[in-house]
Amino acid sequence: MDRPRVIRVHPQDNVAIVVNDGGLRAGARIPDGPVLPGAVPQGHKLALVDLAAGDPIRRYGVVIAHAARDLPAGAWVNEHNTVLPAAPALDDLPLATVRAPQALPVSATFQGYRNPDGSVGTRNLLAVTTTVQCVAGVVEHAVRRIRDALLPRYPNVDGVVALDHVYGCGVAIDAPDAAIPIRTLANIARNPNFGGRALVVSLGCEKLQPARLDLPEAALVTLQEQDGFGPMLDAILSAAETQLEALNARRRETCPVSELVVGLQCGGSDAFSGVTANPALGLAADRIVRAGGTVLFSENTEVRDGIAQLTARAATPEIAREIIRELDRYDAYLARGGVDRSANTTPGNKAGGLSNIVEKAMGSIVKSGSAPIAGVVPLGARAEGRGLLYAATPASDFICGTLQLAAGATVHVFTTGRGTPYSLEALPTIKVATRSDLARRWHDLMDINAGTVATGETSLAEMGRQVFDHILAVASGAPTWGERHRLHNALALFNPAPVT
Amino acid sequence: MDRPRVIRVHPQDNVAIVVNDGGLRAGARIPDGPVLPGAVPQGHKLALVDLAAGDPIRRYGVVIAHAARDLPAGAWVNEHNTVLPAAPALDDLPLATVRAPQALPVSATFQGYRNPDGSVGTRNLLAVTTTVQCVAGVVEHAVRRIRDALLPRYPNVDGVVALDHVYGCGVAIDAPDAAIPIRTLANIARNPNFGGRALVVSLGCEKLQPARLDLPEAALVTLQEQDGFGPMLDAILSAAETQLEALNARRRETCPVSELVVGLQCGGSDAFSGVTANPALGLAADRIVRAGGTVLFSENTEVRDGIAQLTARAATPEIAREIIRELDRYDAYLARGGVDRSANTTPGNKAGGLSNIVEKAMGSIVKSGSAPIAGVVPLGARAEGRGLLYAATPASDFICGTLQLAAGATVHVFTTGRGTPYSLEALPTIKVATRSDLARRWHDLMDINAGTVATGETSLAEMGRQVFDHILAVASGAPTWGERHRLHNALALFNPAPVT
Ligand SMILES: [Ca+2]
Ligand SMILES: [Ca+2]
Ligand SMILES: [Ca+2]
Numbered sequence A, B: 001m002d003r004p005r006v007i008r009v010h011p012q013d014n015v016a017i018v019v020n021d022g023g024l025r026a027g028a029r030i031p032d033g034p035v036l037p038g039a040v041p042q043g044h045k046l047a048l049v050d051l052a053a054g055d056p057i058r059r060y061g062v063v064i065a066h067a068a069r070d071l072p073a074g075a076w077v078n079e080h081n082t083v084l085p086a087a088p089a090l091d092d093l094p095l096a097t098v099r100a101p102q103a104l105p106v107s108a109t110f111q112g113y114r115n116p117d118g119s120v121g122t123r124n125l126l127a128v129t130t131t132v133q134c135v136a137g138v139v140e141h142a143v144r145r146i147r148d149a150l151l152p153r154y155p156n157v158d159g160v161v162a163l164d165h166v167y168g169c170g171v172a173i174d175a176p177d178a179a180i181p182i183r184t185l186a187n188i189a190r191n192p193n194f195g196g197r198a199l200v201v202s203l204g205c206e207k208l209q210p211a212r213l214d215l216p217e218a219a220l221v222t223l224q225e226q227d228g229f230g231p232m233l234d235a236i237l238s239a240a241e242t243q244l245e246a247l248n249a250r251r252r253e254t255c256p257v258s259e260l261v262v263g264l265q266c267g268g269s270d271a272f273s274g275v276t277a278n279p280a281l282g283l284a285a286d287r288i289v290r291a292g293g294t295v296l297f298s299e300n301t302e303v304r305d306g307i308a309q310l311t312a313r314a315a316t317p318e319i320a321r322e323i324i325r326e327l328d329r330y331d332a333y334l335a336r337g338g339v340d341r342s343a344n345t346t347p348g349n350k351a352g353g354l355s356n357i358v359e360k361a362m363g364s365i366v367k368s369g370s371a372p373i374a375g376v377v378p379l380g381a382r383a384e385g386r387g388l389l390y391a392a393t394p395a396s397d398f399i400c401g402t403l404q405l406a407a408g409a410t411v412h413v414f415t416t417g418r419g420t421p422y423s424l425e426a427l428p429t430i431k432v433a434t435r436s437d438l439a440r441r442w443h444d445l446m447d448i449n450a451g452t453v454a455t456g457e458t459s460l461a462e463m464g465r466q467v468f469d470h471i472l473a474v475a476s477g478a479p480t481w482g483e484r485h486r487l488h489n490a491l492a493l494f495n496p497a498p499v500t
């Protein structure tokens, strides 16, 4: 058997996670720690010190439960010998109670594309956006022709991206919630990676008229004004040339990290997500914030049960109340659809060592680091201000990524344990593996291996620094695996309003 | 000025529509009809006979309103001199009151692909379906390689289609309404055009596990079991070869039209939709039904205000009650999202000659012809039985088309006035223009010009026969414009359940 190995995430934690394959047997001795009175499975928690009945169980630096009885150091801590905290009601939460940690400023730069509106992109892309799905087939043909026939003549342009979606017609466009997909589409086209030079392709009679997107500098092609399929392609290619001409003049220049907007997400998580990739990402996020940059974290249903930690970390009581409002609205949305939230922690989660829903949420929240939450980005809105922001999106990988694109993210970092080839086309997507096994097997998909934290080959601090450095390299133009393969997912709009 | 020209849709109608550009002046004489006492705009109705106050106004063979005062033959009939019928409540509708029209059987055949389960396809396609959006990027690469490297070796296979969608994870998979997208995806993969030989690409950890699709004869590739991107592509290509081998053995054979399933839809409609393309399609639909075939018509929000005509035409009271149940459920879905149905008839509709919402609905319903409604297809279900069926889908072109694909349609007929390049990849999509001007301008997109009905160059009966013949030709392999250009829209699932 390997040398016993555990991971403690936060210095104040009184439990740690077993790393070894197959878990640890009774009698195993933790280096600088207790001897185990009984076996503890892999991914599960053991007590680092003697705990008395009623003592708080601290993981991720927060109380995730209380001891149900006395537990000696080394004992397995699980859902049977702990007491769940009360369900987090929304009317009695701590508001901005945590003092911001000491944060020495960091000075760092990257090579970005500065835009006329002051924003900075990490890529130089021609966006071909659409007001309705009817035009998608024509746009697909046009994009292929732009890529093959035009791009070689505009060497400073990195690529062309079709912003394809199923919104725009056959929808209740004046329903109260329709504002969400509409502003999402408008803000996606304004993403800094597109340099303010999107091309809008409209059918003509759709409900989502181009004026609703309010994109004054975008070029517009209306298919119903063209005399057939051939002329449609010609019109799009001609408009594309005008925009490519302008985009081709963009050049990378040295920009402070304060101009960077990094969107964080996880998907296909496992027991190691919360101990390797996510905390390393949290350290990188802290570093970006200390450099004055912007970090977006998200995933309503994954933070919901750790909401007390978010409201406590809010920079002001008003920001805490905004977080509560967003999650309250999401609760109501789920309830309207008859969703039973109690099914949140699955048997698989518990078998993997997650004793309860607070612990599960903390494993996701830990990727946000420890900075104060400086603001909330509503669904589909563009992020305002800098620092760590909560972009209140669903956890669905595609919808979260689409909304972070709308929020103005210019780099996307995605942690995964079980593995997904997920990637966005308009946003370089850095994939971080939680386990070395996954990183080895998917060597041509995973950009960073955080699994070496679990085996002790790399310290969490070093891994945090690696992730930070990798973010700056990618922001400066280094391609991700997704970009190398030109491998990407579709966009997915969040539309809680009815279709018609 | 052109010779005065009007269109009467149904022999029992006592009003007709003015065709002439610019409308007709006072004094104009309708051939075999009245002299106009005043002007009537294009697309608007005139009385064909003297009407007394209280007389029913018949259009499409149904009562769309009553005369508010005496109206002489030739008078303009509009919303000011007619009385709207009562809003169609759902609790007092005629149930199966219309006697089925005399229907002489029609004998006709097409060249189709007969499947082991008895269904007949019109195309021989390899479907690569997906359980979750994570895999879409990999599938896109794989489909390109299948097309380029494998298809040339399987000459009897018409193509390969990626069934890409954003469902499958990050969704409330146990919410009551989740059954709709799940059975939609399962039934799409069972469409007769795929020969029972779909290939399912799964990630591994997604909520929509492949077993939920219940596709015993499908091949399965799970990406999380593969060692990276290269091996993922190899695994999909290898599974594709097995299925292509089987599909390549399929041959077209002579099949009766009773094996054909034709899905009807309209989109981007104009004032002529209800007088040229839709009634011609209605005659073609009647002919398919008389030949024992299956016709699906749809679009809840467009038939809602003509529901009395549907329930009256239902073959049995139980079928009428099923129609009512489906539309009642859709009313509730729209109400949950705060949609105001009273906005249905727009000022543009009225300016175009549509006096009220019943008349608007009838312009859409007329494409279903005059056969009795023999059954209702619930959302996402596969059609059972033959004859004219109401597939209770939203009107959204993409969602309606996707649900008709799930219902087992093997040919799609789409009428359009304003023009849309809409087309499905898995289902040959015949586009019918309502106006000659559109058909001329979009000569490389519109498959049939029904506009010649308005100008009298073609009778409605002849046009109905042309549409019928064209459906059989396309069912037998003649390519549509969409297929020639390989131009198609994305699928769009109807998912009224929440995302998470
Ligand atoms: Ca997540
Ligand atoms: Ca996610
Ligand atoms: Ca329609």
Ligand SMILES: [Ca+2]
Binding pocket: B265, B266, B267, B299, B395, B396, B397, B400
């Ligand atoms: Ca439609």
Ligand SMILES: [Ca+2]
Binding pocket: none
């Ligand atoms: Ca696509």
